[in-house]
Amino acid sequence: MQSSHRPQSEVVKAVPKSQTLVDELVSPTLPLGLEGCRKIGVRVPKDLVSSKDIHELHEYVRSKDVSKSKIDKLVSLIAWDIKTTSPAVLLMAIDEKTGDSLFHTAMRAQRIDFLRQLRNSFPPNSSFALGSKLILRHANHQGQTLLHAAAETGNLDMVISAYRLFAEDTALPGETPYPGYTPIEELTDLPDDGIPHLMFLLSEDLQGQTAADVARAAGFEEIALWITSLIEQLDPLGQRNDAAKRAEWDIFVTKHNQYRYREKHI
Numbered sequence: 001m002q003s004s005h006r007p008q009s010e011v012v013k014a015v016p017k018s019q020t021l022v023d024e025l026v027s028p029t030l031p032l033g034l035e036g037c038r039k040i041g042v043r044v045p046k047d048l049v050s051s052k053d054i055h056e057l058h059e060y061v062r063s064k065d066v067s068k069s070k071i072d073k074l075v076s077l078i079a080w081d082i083k084t085t086s087p088a089v090l091l092m093a094i095d096e097k098t099g100d101s102l103f104h105t106a107m108r109a110q111r112i113d114f115l116r117q118l119r120n121s122f123p124p125n126s127s128f129a130l131g132s133k134l135i136l137r138h139a140n141h142q143g144q145t146l147l148h149a150a151a152e153t154g155n156l157d158m159v160i161s162a163y164r165l166f167a168e169d170t171a172l173p174g175e176t177p178y179p180g181y182t183p184i185e186e187l188t189d190l191p192d193d194g195i196p197h198l199m200f201l202l203s204e205d206l207q208g209q210t211a212a213d214v215a216r217a218a219g220f221e222e223i224a225l226w227i228t229s230l231i232e233q234l235d236p237l238g239q240r241n242d243a244a245k246r247a248e249w250d251i252f253v254t255k256h257n258q259y260r261y262r263e264k265h266i
Contacts, residue, residue, distance in 0.1 A: 009130055009259035011041045022263040027254070030101065030138050031094035032131075037084070039261045040130040042091070045084035049092040053078050058095050061105045061114055071102070072117035086121040087131045099140035100149070103165070107149040107158055115161055116172060130259060136166050137257065143205035151215040151223050159211075159223055160185065163230070166200050185230055192256065198234045199253045201227060 028036045037044045057075070060068055072086070079089045093102055106114035122132035139145050150162040157173040160183075169184040170177045184190075190197055204210055212231075215223035231240070239245045 010262065011039065011130070011259065012262050012264060013038070013041075022261065024261055025258045026261045027258050028134060030091060030135065032088070032091035032134075037088050037091070040091075040134065040259075042088040042131055043084045045079075045082040045088060045092075047082050049078060049082065049089055051096060054093045054096065057093050057102060058100070058105045061102060061111060062109050069113060070117075071106075071114050072121060075102075075118075075121060090118060090121055091131055091135055094138075095140075097141075099142070101135050101138050101140075103135060103138075103146055104140060104144070104149045107146055107162060108153065110153055110155050110158055112157060112161060112172060112174070115165065116175075119165060119172070132168075133257070137200065139203070139205070142207075143203075145200065145203050145205075145211070147200065147203065147211040147227070148205055148209075148214050151211040151220065151227070152218060154215070154218065154220040154223060156223060156226060159215075159226060163197075163201070167197055188233060190234075192252075194234045195249050195252055196256055198231065198240070199249055201231050201234070202240060 026039055028040060032040070034044055034048065057071070057078075060074060061071055075086045075089050075093075078093075079086045082089075090102055094100065095105065098104075100108075102118055103115065106112075106118060119132075136146065140149075146162040146165060147159065150158040153159075161172045163169075164172055164184055167184040167190075171181060171183070184197075188194070201212075202210055205214070209217070210227075212224045212227040215221075215227065
């Protein structure tokens with residue numbers, strides 16, 4: 001498996017001539033602050049999402065009440081109130097206690113309808129690509145990715161959803177976007193040689209457990225096998241067991257997740 005890297009993304013912002021020119025590599029983390037919003041190109045809000053609103057959003061998603069089905073509407077209302085966009089709200093609305101994003105919380109609640117709404121909050125164009133990639137690879141305070149959260153549920157559809165979301169597939173389980181659609185997990189020819197996808201599957205939490213480990217420890221062997229079979233499909237030569245190769249992939253993914261932020265004079 002090679003590790004040739006595509007050109008980094010770039011955000012360019014015009015600034016008054018009196019300000020100092022900025023040119024830097026950026027790797028933002030969540031929750032996104034006002035400066036982070038500016039640097040990934042989303043509309044900078046007049047204020048951060050309040051702790052109260054963050055709590056209420058996560059509680060809404062956790063609710064077992066099936067009549068609660070419009071998380072996207074609540075996100076839109078908060079965005080309107082602080083004069084920003086829904087993607088910006090999602091990037092700020094990280095659970096303060098757990099570090100979970102709303103995607104994590106929807107995954108734990110096994111609400112695939114909420115996952116669809118949250119995914120659709122990021123329009124399918126390049127101006128929102130940085131934000132969507134950022135939230136879908138986000139790890140919580142325990143180092144758990146969406147895939148770890150999905151593995152804990154024992155629900156294969158949630159695990160498939162986590163992988164498809166990360167891999168920017170066009171459909172979640174139950175959706176068929178076009179005739180002849182092939183889900184991402186059945187493909188072997190992936191961008192960047194599939195390294196980001198493989199490293200997502202191999203991501204370890206702070207306990208050193210992969211999502212497959214988490215599933216197996218909880219007795220969900222079917223889930224563990226699905227994840228490990230996909231890993232073997234992407235890495236049939238077992239290069240993941242080579243420490244030097246893993247170190248090379250770690251560097252690759254770090255660079256893959258960076259982008260160049262520049263300010264230019266107007």
